[in-house]
Amino acid sequence: MASQTLPAPLIRTSVYERIRSEILSCALKPGSLLQERDLAERYAVSKSPIRDALLRLETQNLIEVMPRKGYRVRPISVADARELYEMRLMLERACVTRLVETAGDAQLDVLASFREGPDEDDLPRWIAYNRDFHLAIAVGCGNARLANATREVLEQFDRLTLISVTANENGGLARYVEEHTAIIDAVQRRDKRAAASLVKDHVESSRKRLLDRIASLPIVP
Numbered sequence: 274m275a276s277q278t279l280p281a282p283l284i285r286t287s288v289y290e291r292i293r294s295e296i297l298s299c300a301l302k303p304g305s306l307l308q309e310r311d312l313a314e315r316y317a318v319s320k321s322p323i324r325d326a327l328l329r330l331e332t333q334n335l336i337e338v339m340p341r342k343g344y345r346v347r348p349i350s351v352a353d354a355r356e357l358y359e360m361r362l363m364l365e366r367a368c369v370t371r372l373v374e375t376a377g378d379a380q381l382d383v384l385a386s387f388r389e390g391p392d393e394d395d396l397p398r399w400i401a402y403n404r405d406f407h408l409a410i411a412v413g414c415g416n417a418r419l420a421n422a423t424r425e426v427l428e429q430f431d432r433l434t435l436i437s438v439t440a441n442e443n444g445g446l447a448r449y450v451e452e453h454t455a456i457i458d459a460v461q462r463r464d465k466r467a468a469a470s471l472v473k474d475h476v477e478s479s480r481k482r483l484l485d486r487i488a489s490l491p492i493v494p
Contacts, residue, residue: 288316289326296335296346297431298397307336307344335429349433349487357429358480364423365407365476366469369456371414373465380413384457390450399446400434406453410460437483452478 292312295301312323327344330336334353339345347353372380387406391398404427411423438446452475459468 284318285322285325288318288322289329291316292323292326293330293333293335296330297428298400299432299435301346303346303432304348305346306339306342307346309343333429349436351484351487354433354480354483354487357426357433358476358483360426361423361430362473362476364419364426365410365472367419368411368414368416368423369460369468369472370465371416371419372410373460373463373468375415376413381461383413384409384460388450388454388457390446390453393446396435396438399438400431403434403449404428404431410456433483434479436486437479 292301301307307327309320309323309327312327313320316323327336331338331344335347336344337347384406387402387409390402393399407427408424411420411427414420438449452471456468456471456475459471
């Protein structure tokens with residue numbers, strides 16, 4: 274098997290990244306049960322890197338141990354969603370404010386590529402576009418610690434975004450692109466107050482759509 278030719282540390286990292294990616298994209302659905310044996314077959318590796326990856330994902334609150342049953346992908350709960358949105362709002366407002374204050378014109382010009390989103394029928398690409406837009410603001414803010422903290426939170430949003438946009442109405446995904454464009458406009462004219470306000474509105478509207486959506490889905494009380 275190709276993966277067994279890799280050094281052990283690389284195998285463990287690869288397995289961890291692949292399982293994490295499938296959880297965040299909902300390929301491994303919230304609430305689904307996982308067995309080490311099944312995952313080892315799925316990724317063509319031994320149980321050891323699978324076990325290490327699952328324990329690592331448990332520390333990130335993406336996996337939980339089910340005694341005598343294996344593991345479970347943590348369901349998306351209202352409490353978790355609210356906490357993530359609270360963190361995201363604080364971090365993204367700080368990032369966009371610092372971006373306006375410190376970034377050069379060339380850094381701000383990079384955001385222009387996000388004025389158009391991918392085809393709405395290509396949901397995985399659209400979710401990647403959405404994540405990359407917000408990460409671009411974080412990376413461009415010039416504070417590595419702030420950017421890394423924001424990245425950690427944003428990467429947990431892929432499955433929340435998937436749930437939110439699959440039930441999106443009233444304008445489809447174009448509404449998100451319009452909100453991104455408004456933020457870009459404010460950043461490029463260096464209006465940090467408007468940029469921070471637009472980010473707040475964007476995150477708050479996303480939070481409302483998500484919470485309305487998951488009210489009808491299986492969640493942790």
